[in-house]
Amino acid sequence: MTPEQASELRRLQVTTGMTSPMIAREMMSISQDEIDAVMQVRACTVYVDARHVGQSAYQTWRDDIRRLDHSVRFEEVDARVIVEMRATKTSMQVAEASKGQGNLNNVKQILSYCATIGGSDLHVLQREDHTEMQIRVKGDLKTMKRAILNPAEGEAFVRSMYTGLATVKEATYNPLSFQDAQIKGDSLPGTMLSSIRIIRGPMFPVETGGGFTVARLQFLAAKKYDSAQIQIASERLGLVEPAKPEGEFRLGKMGFTQHQVEMLERLIRRSMGIIVVTGPTGSGKTTTLYELTKQQARLFPHTRLVTIENPPEYPMPWAIQLSCRSEEFPQMVRYSLRMDPNAILLGEVRGVDEALAALQAAMTGHLVLTTLHVTDPFETFSRLELLDNVRLSRQVVCNHKQVIGLISQRRVPILCGNCSRAGAGEFEKYPGYLQRALKSWAGARPYGLEKVKVRGKGCPDCNYLGIIREQAVAEVVVTDEQLMVDCIEDGVLIAGRKHRKxxxxDKSMIEHAMDLVLDGLLDPSDAEHEVDEIPIWEGTNG
Structure with a gap:
């Protein structure tokens, strides 16, 4: 088919609405053999993420394509298949680019500059729209503002480092696998490097090209560079402080008290130990972890957080986020400890392996944040002991230098101020134990139970729900030596009562919930249902 015939075919296809073969056969006097030859060359397959095949926009687009061109096939596949196909295509394109000597020289130059300024670890972070590099100098991470690359350049840089410089490595570079490699120091003469150890792999979001590479520089001896050389290297790299997350610490607006916010700030300023957030499914544990790590990144932007989740729920641009299945968890923790982290977020402790991994990370000098499904903060120790009464016994775990903080929380519904009803007329409908408990709390406020309210029938202000929002009710525990001794000697229930006094x-969650009840913000029935049975008030914590 000549170019002129192809142009005429496209024009007639648009104006008549007929398919390409019909036009070619009926209006352009082209033989069937010629049509078949063209269709064979033009044939292509469109691979579609199976999650989107039911969407009307996709179906309309697909039908339009089919009407215009019968040579296009559509095949529904899993999202992972599409990711792998994209990675393969990108790898083939980048493989050619990474063979260039200029790209290899760029890698050598940056590694040499890192050695000149005394850098210990180079972090290459491949994001959706760019690749950035950071270097750890004297313990702090610095961003190289003059080494920002586009995604293709970033992939070529990492591939050149792995395939072009490394001598100890796997036979094939695979963007979707965790891989180790080593570069000999003599590849960078004059740097006094003995070797560079590399760990690399995919990071969230994998489907848009997310990846990380951490290169640890190991020196034979400290080479003395003069100040001019160091200044030149620093200027060439453009070292600046990593970007801080925008916004403010939001937990105070989500229901945590000022005292609790201060204790949480105290915990995230620690450099090592475990912080455990507890509560049932849907209680807001993941949101609390997100806000804690975000605030930590504001306070310490020069530190590295590595998260291990199944799967990641919130994007954290300040972190390296790894996604893993439960059975991969222990191996992933071992990987993360080699990725130059300051802090590690473990999505959830579900079994012995996860618990031991968290303890190992804390014992090796890292801050660890994780979650656990227990209803009371002090029950954390009982739950761990149930998983393994030898390796996770209270005698092993109850160390205030190891487990530094416990946070337990629930989400409770806040009443609509317009349609909520006075509670006084409703108390007689409650069972006797609840009436007695509520009456005992009259002494907790000068105004007694006058402000207590219950859910109304709903109104336009609350969209006829009777509530206007949900907020957290929590208890925050900063552990100390006495608490841990009490847990070992007296058990967690008695230790908890002693600690609260x-x-x-901090007060218990139910006491915080009762503050909301007495101020007319929370229905007593909701407090009991969402938090705990309302106890008889004794005028003291516990």
Whole structure:
């Protein structure tokens, strides 16, 4: 088919609405053999993410394509298949680019500059729309503002480092696998490097090309560079402080009290130990972890957070986010410890392996944040002991230098101020135990139970729900030596009661819930249902 015939075919296809073969056969006097030859060359397959095949926009687009061109096939596949196909195509394109000597020289130059300024670890972070590099110098991460690359350049840089410089490595570079490699120091003469150890792999979001590479520079001896050389290297790299997340610490607006926010700030300023957030499914544990790590990144932007989740729920641009299945968890923790982290977020402790991995990370000098499904903060120790009464016994786990903080929380519904009803007329409908408990709390406020309210029938202000929002009710525990001794000697229930009575300690969740009840913000029935049975008030914590 000549170019002129192809142009005429496209024009007639648009104006008549007929398919390409019909036009060619009926209006352009082209033989069937010629049509078949063209269709064979033009034939293509469109691979479609199976999650989107039911969407009307996709179906309309697909039908339009089919009407215009019968040579196009549509095949529904899993999202992972599409990711792998994209990675393969990108790898083939980048493989050619990475063979260039200029790209290899760029890798060598940046590694040499890193050695000149005394850098210990180079972090290459491949994001959806760019690749950035950071270097750890004297313990702090610095971003190289003059080494920002586009995604293709970033992939070529990593591939050149792995395939062009590394001598100890796997036979094939695979963007979707975790891989180790080593570069000999003599590849970078004059740097006094003995070797560079590399760990690389995919990071969230994998489907848009997310990946990380951490290169650890190991020196034979400290080479003395003069100040001019160091200044030149620093200027060439353009070292600046990593970007801080925008916004403010939001937990205070989500229901946590000022005292609790201060204790949480105290915990995330620690450099090592485990912080455990507990509660049932849907209680807001993941949101709390997100806000804690975000605030930590504001306070310490020069540190590295690595997260291990199944799957990641919130994008964290300040972190390296790894996605893994439960059976991969222990191996992933071992990987993460080699990725130059300051802090590690473990999505959830579900079994012995996860718990031991969290302890190992804390014992090796990292801050660890994780979640656990227990209903009371002090039950954390009982739950761990049930998983393994030898390796996770209270005698092993109850160390205030190891487990530094416990946070337990629930989400409770806040009443609509317009349609909520006075509670006084409703108390007689409650069972006797609840009436007695509520009456005992009259002494907790000068105004007694006057402000207590219950859910109304709903109104336009609350979209006829009777509530206007949900907020957290929590208890925050900063552990200390006495608490841990009490847990070992007296058990967690007695230890918890003793701790709550000590000056500076937080109240229990149900006491915080009762503050909301007495102020007319929370229905007593909701407090009991969502938090705990309302106890008889004794005028003290516990």
């Amino acid at each position: 000590r000056p500076g300690s």
